[in-house]
Amino acid sequence: MSTKERILETSLLLFNEFGTESVTVRHIAERMHISHGNLCYHYPNKEALIIALYEQLVNQLNQKVTHYIGKEISIIDMQASLIFVISLFYKYKFLMQNFTNIMRIIPYIREHYIQICIQRKKEFQMIHNQLIHNNILIPEPYKGAYDALYIRVHMMGDFWIPFADIHLQGSDNEKIQQFVNQIFELYFPYFTNDTKLLFHNLNSNNSI
Amino acid sequence: MSTKERILETSLLLFNEFGTESVTVRHIAERMHISHGNLCYHYPNKEALIIALYEQLVNQLNQKVTHYIGKEISIIDMQASLIFVISLFYKYKFLMQNFTNIMRIIPYIREHYIQICIQRKKEFQMIHNQLIHNNILIPEPYKGAYDALYIRVHMMGDFWIPFADIHLQGSDNEKIQQFVNQIFELYFPYFTNDTKLLFHNLNSNNSI
DNA sequence: AATAATTTAGAACAAATGTACTAAAATAAA
DNA sequence: TTTATTTTAGTACATTTGTTCTAAATTATT
Numbered sequence: 001m002s003t004k005e006r007i008l009e010t011s012l013l014l015f016n017e018f019g020t021e022s023v024t025v026r027h028i029a030e031r032m033h034i035s036h037g038n039l040c041y042h043y044p045n046k047e048a049l050i051i052a053l054y055e056q057l058v059n060q061l062n063q064k065v066t067h068y069i070g071k072e073i074s075i076i077d078m079q080a081s082l083i084f085v086i087s088l089f090y091k092y093k094f095l096m097q098n099f100t101n102i103m104r105i106i107p108y109i110r111e112h113y114i115q116i117c118i119q120r121k122k123e124f125q126m127i128h129n130q131l132i133h134n135n136i137l138i139p140e141p142y143k144g145a146y147d148a149l150y151i152r153v154h155m156m157g158d159f160w161i162p163f164a165d166i167h168l169q170g171s172d173n174e175k176i177q178q179f180v181n182q183i184f185e186l187y188f189p190y191f192t193n194d195t196k197l198l199f200h201n202l203n204s205n206n207s208i
Numbered sequence: 209m210s211t212k213e214r215i216l217e218t219s220l221l222l223f224n225e226f227g228t229e230s231v232t233v234r235h236i237a238e239r240m241h242i243s244h245g246n247l248c249y250h251y252p253n254k255e256a257l258i259i260a261l262y263e264q265l266v267n268q269l270n271q272k273v274t275h276y277i278g279k280e281i282s283i284i285d286m287q288a289s290l291i292f293v294i295s296l297f298y299k300y301k302f303l304m305q306n307f308t309n310i311m312r313i314i315p316y317i318r319e320h321y322i323q324i325c326i327q328r329k330k331e332f333q334m335i336h337n338q339l340i341h342n343n344i345l346i347p348e349p350y351k352g353a354y355d356a357l358y359i360r361v362h363m364m365g366d367f368w369i370p371f372a373d374i375h376l377q378g379s380d381n382e383k384i385q386q387f388v389n390q391i392f393e394l395y396f397p398y399f400t401n402d403t404k405l406l407f408h409n410l411n412s413n414n415s416i
Numbered sequence: 417a418a419t420a421a422t423t424t425a426g427a428a429c430a431a432a433t434g435t436a437c438t439a440a441a442a443t444a445a446a
Numbered sequence: 447t448t449t450a451t452t453t454t455a456g457t458a459c460a461t462t463t464g465t466t467c468t469a470a471a472t473t474a475t476t
Contacts, residue, residue: 003423019312021229024463035425037467042423045464097308100370104227117375148393154375156360159367162308167325167362185356189397211453232433243455245437250453253434 004042006032008056011049015094020050020102047106050095054102054109057092058116061085065123073127075136075199082180089161090172096161117154124150136195137187145190152186212250214240216264219257223302228258228310255314258303262310262317265300266324269293273331281335283344283407290388297369298380304369325362332358344403345395353398360394 001009010032014023025046029036043049064084068077089096103110128146131137140146156179164175184199191199209217218240222231233254237244251257272292276285297304311318336354339345348354364387372383392407399407 019309021309021313026463036464037426038424040465100305100374101227101229101309103374105229114374148390151371151375152360152364152390152393155364155367155371158371159363163359163363163366166308166311166322167359182356182360185360234433245456246454248435 003034003038007039007042008049008052012053012092012094015050015053016092020046020094020098025049050102050106051108053092054095054112057088057095058112060088072134073130075195075202079180079184082183083176085157086160086176086179089157090176093161096158097165099158099162120154121150124153135192137190138192141190149186149190153183156183156186211242211246215247215250216257216260220261220300220302223258223261224300228254228302228306233257258310258314259316261300262303262320265296265303266320268296280342281338283403283410287388287392290391291384293365294368294384294387297365298384301369304366305373307366307370328362329358332361343400345398346400349398357394357398361391364391364394 007028011023011028014028014031023046025039025043026036028049029039032039043052064081068081071077095102103113125146128137128150132139160175160179160182164178168175168178188196188199215236219231219236222236222239231254233247233251234244236257237247240247251260272289276289279285303310311321333354336345336358340347368383368387368390372386376383376386396404396407
């Protein structure tokens with residue numbers, strides 16, 4: 001593995017453990033047993049490291065999204081996709097923990113993230129429409145209901161990790177499972193009766 | 209107003225505008241046209257300022273909570289109380305924006321906040337029980353349903369401000385209104401039919 | 417093998433920041 | 447009015463951090 005790759009790897013490790021504020025380029029270099037001059041040769045500063053890690057995450061997310069495009073989506077798919085996304089978020093935990101700060105400090109990430117969100121919202125609208133069409137979700141009970149639902153889902157996605165870190169116990173995997181359950185609880189009132197039944201059977205199998 | 213009070217006031221202003229990381233004791237002193245030596249005479253460092261402001265917020269919250277203790281709570285009360293709390297959170301916006309960081313950096317706040325949350329959870333459980341008893345909420349549909357609901361409400365409360373800041377437009381007041389709506393949407397599936405009707409009438413009056 | 421390019425270590429410097437200290441000024445108490 | 451206390455301004459110092467630079471070492475190329 002190249003020095004450049006090792007730098008990112010070590011940065012991710014330290015950022016996740018101690019947060020971006022406490023960790024400096026010198027700490028990272030020290031941990032790797034290289035000089036910080038060397039580190040700055042590859043990445044001029046901490047900001048560059050954060051951006052590089054952010055781009056890693058975004059790339060991995062995009063691969064998954066394009067994978068789903070145009071396909072029919074079931075409840076099982078949704079569940080798998082939720083687990084994939086939240087697991088990835090856990091891998092880049094520090095980004096989620098410091099999200100608002102990073103957004104404020106690094107304009108590139110702020111603008112890029114806002115762009116991504118616009119796109120993500122459209123994708124969700126498409127998925128919702130498809131699920132309504134396939135009788136998995138009920139038609140919109142009032143205008144804007146699914147937009148409001150999406151806000152809740154979106155919030156849960158972005159802030160679950162810092163919340164769980166503070167308030168919940170157990171392993172990361174248990175927290176991921178709880179996250180998936182919570183998202184489904186958000187969707188539950190919008191499930192058709194058939195879906196509710198299906199979902200109920202699914203859950204009673206899983207829980208034992 | 210004493211210097212000590214003016215310091216807190218100015219700190220709050222600058223923290224809210226630029227975030228706790230960017231603002232230093234020197235900036236605050238400069239803005240107030242006093243020496244930073246003077247500022248450090250009253251509050252030795254930035255951490256002390258953050259703690260003092262945190263305590264201001266907690267005190268104001270506690271006053272409201274004790275106000276409600278032992279009383280019967282209606283939907284209207286809930287709405288009023290939600291608006292009060294979220295408005296207070298908006299006043300101390302910087303605390304909510306940097307929450308996870310502040311929790312990590314300042315042990316006093318971390319431990320104190322965790323204590324508060326235990327208490328807050330119990331209060332909510334009592335309120336839920338009362339609302340079930342008064343036929344406003346349905347009985348728990350499955351074991352842990354209201355605990356899970358409370359997690360969603362809690363998350364929404366703690367992270368609405370950073371979320372709205374990034375993704376929503378409009379004035380703070382509009383965002384506060386949206387917050388209240390979102391919380392009620394979380395509760396809606398647990399309303400009794402009577403409450404749903406009442407809630408519906410309430411909303412159709414408000415919206416015009 | 418000789419040369420060029422890349423990578424690395426380490427030093428050096430500037431700026432920012434927290435903290436402590438001193439002496440003057442203002443205020444309160446006697 | 448005198449004395450004590452509190453408040454204020456300003457300075458000074460250590461530490462941290464980002465950033466740049468140089469020269470040595472390593473690797474790749476010819």
